[in-house]
């Protein structure tokens with residue numbers, strides 16, 4: 001159990017998950033949080049990360065940063081994704097051990113499971129089949145991170161846990177149409193079509209793939225819960241427990257944004273994994289449940305998006321680097 005004055009490093013705090021974690025930890029009364037903007041600490045730089053850990057000696061680390069993107073970014077930037085993620089993870093996990101960090105929470109991704117994994121995807125399915133080619137490079141980096149945590153636990157007796165999130169969405173998501181995931185992309189497309197009085201919105205793929213989505217506030221609540229209650233080397237899934245087809249999702253976003261037009265499905269764009277639903281029974285058995293349903297979470301995300309636009313600030317949160 002983390003004390004309220006425990007020294008906690010959140011790497012990094014400017015993205016959707018990191019920012020929500022900071023908000024959540026502060027509300028829960030934690031006041032000894034260490035954050036570093038990417039210009040202050042380059043997480044890909046081995047020497048800088050080593051010096052940072054030895055100087056600051058954090059007690060807890062949330063490794064909530066990743067170079068990542070949606071389906072097309074995963075195809076277009078596969079080299080960047082595998083290289084940068086391996087560097088960041090290797091630095092943070094290894095030097096967290098050197099600096100005697102009490103506990104580290106590493107974020108995996110649901111794309112670590114095989115392409116044709118039985119649904120819902122159980123933790124035991126890791127490394128039982130080939131990966132979905134559209135996100136293989138990213139998935140391999142994430143699997144390496146999990147294995148690195150487990151190897152440190154084995155050899156050095158650390159307590160480094162790996163959490164597997166389903167698709168997370170919410171305020172501060174990436175709304176860049178070329179690199180974003182499906183929810184921010186569709187919110188933006190529907191909003192712009194409505195504003196521009198266009199009659200149609202184009203959805204990538206066939207609309208038949210099924211995905212599971214979890215609102216970011218629920219996810220960070222789960223992370224804190226696991227930091228306090230879960231001490232096993234085995235991975236643990238965190239999801240909403242229900243999936244929806246991309247077509248159903250698009251219809252829901254159409255309703256949330258009050259767009260009044262047609263949906264066009266562009267089948268020249270990839271579908272990716274046919275199904276992606278996590279088996280959340282391990283997490284449920286520990287007593288954790290999500291609170292925010294998809295309709296509610298989409299509404300909150302759309303409100304945030306509109307507020308950002310109306311403030312005429314940068315509508316898009318800064319991405320980690322060039323993606």
Ligand code: GFB
Pocket residue numbers: 068069070071072074109110111135138166167179180181182183185186202203204205209211246269270271272273276
């Ligand atoms: O969210 P997404 O990009 O990634 O796409 P994945 C989910 C589904 O939505 C795919 C469809 O079937 C897309 O073809 N889709 C429809 C769209 N319209 C759009 C659109 O305008 N933009 C986007 N992006 N998709 C990710 C991986 O896979 O899952 C990441 O790329 C990560 O590596 C994440 O693992 C959890 O769900 O297919």
